[in-house]
């Protein structure tokens with residue numbers, strides 16, 4: 001019950017910290033690992049500082065009571081036993097921990113060489129203990145000796161309890177360290193700090209200047225190399241390109257989900273790295289509210305003709321007077337755009353008015369459009 005309450009405290013604390021991390025952190029860290037830290041580790045920490053703590057305290061009290069009783073029966077024998085029992089118990093704990101920590105293979109090899117030494121020490125201590133006990137018990141009655149032995153046994157049990165308390169506590173520290181590491185992790189860039197521009201002054205000119213980028217988890221596969229693209233304020237730029245050419249990545253960079261490796265992205269001339277990321281995102285693409293900049297990733301799934309024209313109409317109304325980057329799949333969207341940027345081979349291969357680009361028979365845009373028209377025709381044929 002107690003442990004549950006503690007994990008109820010830890011989980012929200014750590015989740016808050018997780019929510020502040022940059023997107024690249026989630027690319028690098030597996031979801032399973034995060035869930036494990038939030039569930040298993042919090043339970044371990046909770047257990048070790050509640051149930052385990054009370055077990056540990058009980059063992060301490062037990063040991064203290066046993067030691068007092070031993071001194072009460074025979075102070076000299078108690079001194080002697082206390083000189084021998086703690087080192088013996090200590091050695092046994094260290095030895096047990098040592099055996100547990102080494103891997104199976106090294107355990108087999110190492111146990112052979114060191115076992116003799118450690119068990120030899122334990123044996124010497126136990127011989128000493130028995131010899132000392134024999135000498136010191138000369139003047140004791142049978143009753144005194146048997147209760148003395150009982151208290152020794154009692155201390156032994158308490159020490160075993162303390163040892164398990166210690167190892168559980170260590171487990172708790174390990175789990176706690178992992179949790180604190182997560183809780184204390186600073187995101188690579190703060191998500192709610194930086195410049196906030198007055199909304200009425202925001203015009204919405206976007207510029208990618210000489211941008212090179214590779215995802216942090218795939219540095220060996222660059223997505224953009226020296227890419228430059230200007231979207232004047234209040235105009236619509238359709239972005240087209242083969243699958244995997246980086247259309248969505250362009251949007252992710254503009255939202256500052258990732259930072260560019262080199263180059264610069266600006267909004268109205270301000271480097272987006274200087275702007276407050278929350279503010280930036282709140283001014284981009286919240287379709288339900290009044291944004292200056294709209295990023296649309298058009299759905300590829302086929303809508304029937306009636307719905308398509310409804311969506312199109314709504315989008316056209318939405319795009320009026322705004323700077324829009326639309327990852328375009330529909331021919332109609334592309335035709336209505338002020339300009340089209342064709343992504344290929346990690347940069348903008350062509351950029352210009354749709355009609356102008358269509359006029360270039362060898363151009364990539366023309367080829368892409370021919371392919372799409374052809375596919376649409378084939379689709380219609382199949383449906384007939």
Ligand SMILES: Nc1ncnc2c1ncn2[C@@H]1O[C@H](COP(=O)(O)OP(=O)(O)OP(=O)(O)O)[C@@H](O)[C@H]1O
Nearest residue numbers: 027215217218223242243244245246247248249250
């Ligand atoms: N988070 C990520 N981590 C690593 N690589 C990624 C990530 N997201 C996308 N990629 C890779 O980046 C490349 C570009 O992907 P992106 O989604 O930007 O292309 P796209 O042009 O939008 O493709 P599509 O038209 O298929 O949606 C792809 O090779 C993709 O596998």
